[in-house]
Amino acid sequence: xxxxxxxxxxxxxxxxxxxxxxxxxxxxxxxxxxxxxxxxxxxxxxxxxxxxxxxxxxxxxxxxxxxxxxxxxxx
Amino acid sequence: xxxxxxxxxxxxxxxxxxxxxxxxxxxxxxxxxxxxxxxxxxxxxxxxxxxxxxxxxxxxxxxxxxxxxxxxxxxxxxxxxxxxxxxxxxxxxxxxxxxxxxxxxxxxxxxxxxxxxxxxxxxxxxxxxxxxxxxxxxxxxxxxxxxxxxxxxxxxxxxxxxxxxxxxxxxxxxxxxxxxxxxxxxxxxxxxxxxxxxxxxxxxxxxxxxxxxxxxxxxxxxxxxxxxxxxxxxxxxxxxxxxxxxxxxxxxxxxxxxxxxxxxxxxxxxxxxxxxxxxxxxxxxxxxxxxxxxxxxxxxxxxxxxxxxxxxxxxxxxxxxxxxxxxxxxxxxxxxxxxxxxxxxxxxxxxxxxxxxxxxxxxxxxxxxxxxxxxxxxxxxxxxxxxxxxxxxxxxxxxxxxxxxxxxxxxxxxxxxxxxxxxxxxxxxxxxxxxxxxxxxxxxxxxxxxxxxxxxxxxxxxxxxxxxxxxxxxxxxxxxxxxxxxxxxxxxxxxxxxxxxxxxxxxxxxxxxxxxxxxxxxxxxxxxxxxxxxxxxxxxxxxxxxxxxxxxxxxxxxxxxxxxxxxxxxxxxxxxxxxxxxxxxxxxxxxxxxxxxxxxxxxx
Numbered sequence: 001x002x003x004x005x006x007x008x009x010x011x012x013x014x015x016x017x018x019x020x021x022x023x024x025x026x027x028x029x030x031x032x033x034x035x036x037x038x039x040x041x042x043x044x045x046x047x048x049x050x051x052x053x054x055x056x057x058x059x060x061x062x063x064x065x066x067x068x069x070x071x072x073x074x075x
Numbered sequence: 076x077x078x079x080x081x082x083x084x085x086x087x088x089x090x091x092x093x094x095x096x097x098x099x100x101x102x103x104x105x106x107x108x109x110x111x112x113x114x115x116x117x118x119x120x121x122x123x124x125x126x127x128x129x130x131x132x133x134x135x136x137x138x139x140x141x142x143x144x145x146x147x148x149x150x151x152x153x154x155x156x157x158x159x160x161x162x163x164x165x166x167x168x169x170x171x172x173x174x175x176x177x178x179x180x181x182x183x184x185x186x187x188x189x190x191x192x193x194x195x196x197x198x199x200x201x202x203x204x205x206x207x208x209x210x211x212x213x214x215x216x217x218x219x220x221x222x223x224x225x226x227x228x229x230x231x232x233x234x235x236x237x238x239x240x241x242x243x244x245x246x247x248x249x250x251x252x253x254x255x256x257x258x259x260x261x262x263x264x265x266x267x268x269x270x271x272x273x274x275x276x277x278x279x280x281x282x283x284x285x286x287x288x289x290x291x292x293x294x295x296x297x298x299x300x301x302x303x304x305x306x307x308x309x310x311x312x313x314x315x316x317x318x319x320x321x322x323x324x325x326x327x328x329x330x331x332x333x334x335x336x337x338x339x340x341x342x343x344x345x346x347x348x349x350x351x352x353x354x355x356x357x358x359x360x361x362x363x364x365x366x367x368x369x370x371x372x373x374x375x376x377x378x379x380x381x382x383x384x385x386x387x388x389x390x391x392x393x394x395x396x397x398x399x400x401x402x403x404x405x406x407x408x409x410x411x412x413x414x415x416x417x418x419x420x421x422x423x424x425x426x427x428x429x430x431x432x433x434x435x436x437x438x439x440x441x442x443x444x445x446x447x448x449x450x451x452x453x454x455x456x457x458x459x460x461x462x463x464x465x466x467x468x469x470x471x472x473x474x475x476x477x478x479x480x481x482x483x484x485x486x487x488x489x490x491x492x493x494x495x496x497x498x499x500x501x502x503x504x505x506x507x508x509x510x511x512x513x514x515x516x517x518x519x520x521x522x523x524x525x526x527x528x529x530x531x532x533x534x535x536x537x538x539x540x541x542x543x544x545x546x547x548x549x550x551x552x553x554x555x556x557x558x559x560x561x562x563x564x565x566x567x568x569x570x571x572x573x574x575x576x577x578x579x580x581x582x583x584x585x586x587x588x589x590x591x592x593x594x595x596x597x598x599x600x601x602x603x604x605x606x607x608x609x610x611x612x613x614x615x616x617x618x619x620x621x622x623x624x625x626x627x628x629x630x631x632x633x634x635x636x637x638x639x640x641x642x643x644x645x646x647x648x649x650x651x652x653x654x655x656x657x658x659x660x661x662x663x664x665x666x667x668x669x670x671x672x673x674x675x676x677x678x679x
Contacts, residue, residue, distance in 0.1 A: 009252065010277070033350075036306040043306070043349075044348055044349065044350045045305060045306040045307055045350060045351070046307060046350055046351055046352070046353075047345060047348070047350045047351075047352050048352055048353060049352065052340075052353040052354070052355055052356040053356065054356055054357070054358040054359045055357070055359050056355045056356065056357045056424070056425070056426055058355075074309075074340070074353070074356065075306070075307055075308075075309065
């Protein structure tokens with residue numbers, strides 16, 4: 001599943017800009033993988049066999065949307 | 076402390092220790108000296124660049140107290156100032172305040188929580204097959220360029236061969252955000268890939284945003300082209316190395332939020348694939364438990380800080396497992412550190428928040444500390460807690476550190492260490508032990524012995540040496556006046572320091588060893604003498620003390636300056652060997668009226 005993250009940055013003049021980064025995510029055998037996609041090339045970023053919950057506990061992934069939402073919220 | 080070298084070169088590393096066990100060489104301003112004797116080695120300068128001749132032009136020894144352009148390297152901006160085998164702390168000794176990059180604290184000395192990995196910009200990493208990598212990461216810590224010089228399997232002295240790789244990234248104004256390596260940690264066994272703590276910064280406004288993560292490089296070619304960054308950088312988070320998994324030999328790190336005191340990630344770096352796996356996420360604020368009030372504190376009187384965890388130690392409640400402390404302040408601003416427990420069998424971590432403190436809570440002694448002022452200064456304000464054992468007891472001390480000029484000189488409650496004794500059976504149970512007010516703003520701190528019972532504090536106008544005792548806590552035993560930019564230990568536990576401002580614009584080099592006295596005491600048997608024409612036989616008590624305040628045995632040369640006294644037989648000079656247990660008595664004869672002085676000196 002492809003997705004994007006918009007990050008705040010500044011340009012060469014120090015003015016605010018938004019940089020859009022491209023990612024792809026997969027969920028196979030309960031293990032989530034997220035790749036950072038740069039100019040069409042996928043660079044592995046995360047291998048996540050569980051969903052790490054905010055209280056320190058772990059849960060199984062429910063679906064790929066949950067993986068994407070987790071990544072967006074935590075990186 | 077003895078000043079052993081006044082500066083004679085510009086843009087050099089003041090002290091570089093060759094960590095190779097097959098050599099015995101240390102480099103002062105790039106020139107080789109015998110590490111044991113400090114005897115100079117003729118015509119022997121380090122090779123700093125691959126494929127070039129001897130030179131010395133790497134590093135930073137110039138004093139820049141008000142230059143806010145941190146791309147101008149300076150003494151105290153990081154491991155380009157001193158590269159030693161053991162922990163070394165730096166201070167840029169900037170004279171700026173507010174959201175200014177010159178206020179930041181170079182944080183290299185806080186990065187490793189593991190006993191076996193020193194927090195320093197100079198690392199030796201040895202693979203299972205014997206491949207031996209020495210890596211010096213000497214970037215100025217608040218700009219977007221870096222240098223890294225590496226030697227793989229060095230067979231000669233560093234004044235006899237080029238580095239295997241010598242380069243980095245030049246940085247540029249107007250560039251987009253740049254990844255830079257900060258400190259190499261370990262190789263993932265059998266892969267030849269080395270994990271790195273990294274930082275993401277811009278040249279302009281974001282030089283000190285805690286935006287950190289992980290990367291890797293190759294033991295076989297530690298070049299800039301092999302600097303692979305992982306995208307799992309977190310903003311605004313600092314990163315510390317916790318230790319190496321015994322499950323799969325991979326490094327594990329702690330991400331710690333700058334903006335609140337409770338958001339953490341415990342992350343494993345899969346170095347060979349350069350991916351990460353979050354072992355745990357802790358982003359929920361604690362609830363009240365024990366004496367911990369819990370919650371998310373306000374950041375007014377005590378602002379936003381970088382927070383650095385303690386060394387990992389054996390978990391007293393679970394054989395074979397480990398634990399460590401991480402600073403947290405509850406909504407009442409009281410320090411209630413998290414106790415992490417690490418189950419080594421499966422790399423699971425528990426964060427204990429139900430801490431109970433008996434006796435004074437921290438706000439009784441420490442209730443004010445200026446926070447970071449923005450993206451140019453968010454490494455200025457730091458809390459570090461450290462644990463140690465002394466005579467069978469475990470203790471924990473909270474150290475507040477701030478790089479802004481004189482920011483806490485007038486607020487003693489912001490420059491106070493607070494210490495606790497740890498219950499031997501329950502590390503969640505702490506008892507207030509002592510509070511120690513440091514005379515000035517604490518610009519950086521570093522442990523000066525492996526037991527972590529001797530502490531160096533860099534202030535604006537002096538280094539303060541504290542020693543721990545179980546009755547009084549941290550006791551100031553020695554003060555060395557001067558404006559110091561670096562303080563750390565070499566592999567033989569000698570203490571080195573760099574001082575600026577005393578010899579023009581460049582740093583001089585100092586050394587302390589336990590065998591060098593920092594105080595010599597000469598006390599006459601009587602406070603006054605009444606000379607009536609006959610010689611008076613009397614004595615003086617002579618003793619010498621080291622930087623820990625302990626008596627030491629050393630040859631002290633005494634010379635009488637004056638004509639009214641001698642050491643017997645008319646002699647005006649003698650040598651007294653002091654004792655480690657008591658004063659040594661030296662006979663003195665008063666032969667006339669008037670004043671004479673006794674001048675003491677020692678050979679170093």
